[in-house]
Amino acid sequence: MNPAHESCAHCGHHHELQVEGLAVRYRELDALRDVSFSTSCGACVALIGPNGAGKSTLLKAIAGLLPVAAGRILWRGTRVARWSREIAYLPQRENVDWHFPITVRGVVRMGRYPQAGWWRPFSKTDEAAICRAIDMMGLKDLENRQISQLSGGQQQRVFLARALAQEAHVLLLDEPFTGLDRPSKTALAETLRHLTEEGRLVIASHHDMDTVRGIYDEVLLLRRHAVAFGPVEEVFTEAKLDETFGTDGKEVA
Amino acid sequence: MIDWLLEPLNHPFNQRAILAALIIGCTNGYASAFVVLRKSALKVGSLSHALLPGIAVAILVAGLNDWSAFLGALFAALLIGLGSLAVSRGSRLDQDSALAILYTAAFSGGIILLRRIGVTQEMEEWLFGNIMGLRDGDLWMNFWISCGALGLLTALHRPLLMTLFDAEVAATLGVPVRALNYLLMAVLIVVLISSLQAVGCMLAVGLLVAPAATIYLLTDSTNALFWGGALLGGLAASFAVLAGWWLNIEQGPAIVLVLGAIFGISFLFSPKYGLLGRAR
Numbered sequence: 403m404n405p406a407h408e409s410c411a412h413c414g415h416h417h418e419l420q421v422e423g424l425a426v427r428y429r430e431l432d433a434l435r436d437v438s439f440s441t442s443c444g445a446c447v448a449l450i451g452p453n454g455a456g457k458s459t460l461l462k463a464i465a466g467l468l469p470v471a472a473g474r475i476l477w478r479g480t481r482v483a484r485w486s487r488e489i490a491y492l493p494q495r496e497n498v499d500w501h502f503p504i505t506v507r508g509v510v511r512m513g514r515y516p517q518a519g520w521w522r523p524f525s526k527t528d529e530a531a532i533c534r535a536i537d538m539m540g541l542k543d544l545e546n547r548q549i550s551q552l553s554g555g556q557q558q559r560v561f562l563a564r565a566l567a568q569e570a571h572v573l574l575l576d577e578p579f580t581g582l583d584r585p586s587k588t589a590l591a592e593t594l595r596h597l598t599e600e601g602r603l604v605i606a607s608h609h610d611m612d613t614v615r616g617i618y619d620e621v622l623l624l625r626r627h628a629v630a631f632g633p634v635e636e637v638f639t640e641a642k643l644d645e646t647f648g649t650d651g652k653e654v655a
Numbered sequence: 656m657i658d659w660l661l662e663p664l665n666h667p668f669n670q671r672a673i674l675a676a677l678i679i680g681c682t683n684g685y686a687s688a689f690v691v692l693r694k695s696a697l698k699v700g701s702l703s704h705a706l707l708p709g710i711a712v713a714i715l716v717a718g719l720n721d722w723s724a725f726l727g728a729l730f731a732a733l734l735i736g737l738g739s740l741a742v743s744r745g746s747r748l749d750q751d752s753a754l755a756i757l758y759t760a761a762f763s764g765g766i767i768l769l770r771r772i773g774v775t776q777e778m779e780e781w782l783f784g785n786i787m788g789l790r791d792g793d794l795w796m797n798f799w800i801s802c803g804a805l806g807l808l809t810a811l812h813r814p815l816l817m818t819l820f821d822a823e824v825a826a827t828l829g830v831p832v833r834a835l836n837y838l839l840m841a842v843l844i845v846v847l848i849s850s851l852q853a854v855g856c857m858l859a860v861g862l863l864v865a866p867a868a869t870i871y872l873l874t875d876s877t878n879a880l881f882w883g884g885a886l887l888g889g890l891a892a893s894f895a896v897l898a899g900w901w902l903n904i905e906q907g908p909a910i911v912l913v914l915g916a917i918f919g920i921s922f923l924f925s926p927k928y929g930l931l932g933r934a935r
Contacts, residue, residue, distance in 0.1 A: 465827045484826070491827040502692065502820050503875045512817050515828045520814055548875045568828065 417571060418442045419464070419603060423473030426456070426463050432626065433459045436473070439622055439631040441605075443571060446598040448614055448634075449607040451624035452647050457607035458494075460624065461574045464605070465491035477572065487516040489572045490565030495557055495581060500550050507545040509560050510535055513567030535566035539593070555586025562593065573597065575606035579613070591617045614638055663900040672786045672906065675794055676892035679853045680910070682801040684866035684888020686808065686846045688881045689839060691867040692819045698754065700860035703847050705735035705758040707856050708765030710781055715772050725796065725848055728856075732844040735761055784855035784907030786896060793852055800849040804842050815839060816877065853892070854907045862888065865914035872918075872925040891917060 424437040434456040441447055449457045462468045464475055466484045475482045477489065490513075513535065514528040524532070536545050539559040544552065549560065558578055565573050578594075579587050594617060598604050608614060614621065614634065621637045623629040623646040630637045630645075663669040690699055709731025710724045717723040735757050742753035769778045780788065808815070817825040818832050818839075826832045843863070850859045867884035874880065895913040899906040923931050 462823070465823075467823055467826055485829045486827075487829070489827065491824060493821060493823055498821060503871070503877050503880055504816075504820060505875075508877070509820075512820075512824070512828065515813065515817060515825075515830065518813075521810055521812075550875070564824075 416442060417478050417603070418476075419572060420476040421460075421464070421473070422476070424460075424463060424470060424475060425472035426459050426468050427471045434463070435627050437624070437628045438473075439628055441603065441620055443601050443603050444598060445603055445620050446594055446618045447603070447605045447620045447622060448618040449605065449622050449624055450611075450614070450638075450643075450646065451629075455624045455646075456626050457624055458576050461491065461576050461605065461607060464572075465489055465574050467491070487568060488570055490568050490570035490574065492558075492561040492565060492573065492575045492578065494576045495554060498557075500552075500557070502549065504549055505545065506541055506547050506549060506552070506560050506563075507532065507536065509549060510541075510545075510563045510567050513564040513570075516568065531569065532567050535563040538566055539563040553586065554582045555589060558582070558586075558590055559593070562597070566597075570602070572603045572605070575604065577607050577609065579606075579608065579610060587613070611643075660897075660901070663897055668787055668789075669896070669900060671789050671791070671794055672896045673893045675786055675789050675797055675853060676896045676906075676910065677889045678794075678797050678801050679850045680862065680866075680892030681885045681889035682804055682846055683850050683862045683892075685805060685881055685885035686843055687863050687865065687867035687888065688870075688884045689808070689815065689819070690843065690864050691871055691880075692816075693839070696860065696864045696868075697751065699843060699847065699863055701754045701758040702732050702736055702844060703856045703859040703863075704762045705731050706848060706851065706859075707731075707781060708761045708768065709734075710851075711765045711768040711772065715768065719777075722796075724851075728848045728851065729844065731761065732848070733841075736840065736844070780855065781851065782855045782857045783905065784851065784853050784858065784910075786853045786906045786910075789852055797849050797852075800845055804846050804849075807838075807842055811835065811838070812881075854910055858907055858911045861911035861914060862892070865911070865918050866891070869914070869918045869921045872921045872928045875927075887917065888914075 418440060419442065420440040422438050424434055425432070426434040437460065449460060451457055459468065463470060464482065466482050466486065466489070477486065482489065510532050511524065514524060514532060518524050518528055536542055539562055541556070541559055541563055544556060549557065552560065562573070578590060582590060591613065594604050594606070598619070608618070615638065618634055620632065621634050622631045623637060623642055625646050630642045664673075690696055706728040709727040709729070711727075712731070713723040713727025735754070739750050739754035739757050742748060742757070743750035766778070769781070814825070814830045814835055817828065817830050818835050822832045847859050847863055850862050854862050866888035867880055869887060870880050870883040874883065891913045892910045895910040896906050898904075898913065899909040921929065923929055
């Protein structure tokens, strides 16, 4: 086992995320069935599978956004409620309205909503957490910039900063590398590694097969159900990928 | 010249109309920022048409007074709004289509009914507004509606903005997204109704979209969008009431026309997002 798994440097404890027999349905469609895996703080997990395999669905289910049809999701031994401050969800960049009139700092501040509530002004602790998150993601010079004026890599860092301001332990990222240029991809990979080493649990859906080994510790191969889960070296193999994608590479019907 | 410009202020009904235009314009202007950010102008426009049959039925049942028209309109909007939701959930039809069917049917019923119950001369007022016909009671009702709506929207500003920016992320941070969406729609409907006497149900949506839409082309600041919308809505509406008197044109259409003209100017000449401003 990876020594980083022993304890969570972020909070000093060892925290586990367990998914047991999870099923999610959209009306009559089985989006996910019988998905089980277990991981913990300090791991960087890739979700890999063809289009329609349920990667986004799984991330949303862990974030508490979708009703669970069967099975359960446990974080630190208790069921994940509709929402948790400790779990941050970062949507696909293309699903976000980047013309929304808001600054970088404005987005990061949203992460403090669980603490500040509906109308209470942000406290010193809140402001400090916001500043720290902005600094960590290297956004200090951009903090008053409109989000429409950011590059793809910067947009992704704004989301990460929001999750950091939230003091989340689990970061769920939907296709974070899609649409980034090469330098941004390298920088984001480093950032994710760093956040993981600090003891956070990072779970990201991922498309680019060439970069999996360099970024992630563990892989979950998904095709509506969990084909395989485990350390990259064991699971990210030709045979298992064929099983996940089908030899013809067709999408999941 | 000065006398001619100030002449309308000598009449009490003009003073009342200008005050009403200021109140209604401000509230609608502030609320219009939510409509623009939510991209729900079409929905609001549909619901404004649905108000007519509610007013007709209310007059039929309870006679015309300050509250019967208001409550009738409110009831109709809720019925049509929730009805469209029920149809879209219960069938494969999307909500916009369901809404289009329901509101045109209701609107037709309202026109037929209003003609039959002998208030034909008032029909035009419900359709296009009659701000000169306001009484003190109407003014007070508008005032309280404005206070309530502005109070609620400013108090819930933070979670509402988060919901509008990204509902899913907001939900994962504990914002009651669904409840807030319903609440926002309800407040927008009440604001819409409060503008009926000024601009009527055909034009109401203009007042509830144009102010913030104009500001949206001028600035990136959220606060400027809301308070600039309120300022623009209030000033443009009260100016239009005066202009209507000077030029002897109907005040309801004048309000929406003035807002439309200002929008046109900002569309063309906004330094940042204008068609011509950008080209330079």
